[in-house]
Amino acid sequence: MTDGKASRLRPSRLTGCRKRLGTHIPPPALSRAIQALERAVGVPLLVRRSHATELTVAGWALIA
Incomplete structure (x- = not known):
């Protein structure tokens, strides 16, 4: 997956992903x-x- 969303999700920690996506959502939230979303x-x-x-694999399919 080489689209923009996928490359922003590469950090292996949620905190890193939050920072790269520019979101201010607290980690617990x-x-x-x-x-x-997983339950849904x-x-x-x-x-x-x-x-x-x-x-x-399902996560990658969701963002594809």
Whole structure:
């Protein structure tokens, strides 16, 4: 994926993504919004690890 959105989502931490996207949403609110979106679409969009967060195949498909 080489479009603008995908390249802005490359940082492996949500904080890095927030900064690159220029959003002022607090991390807990962003996390809750992503979880709500995952519930709405019925699949995980992110793989969360202790020090990194990555898009799943469904996450990449959503932003494509």
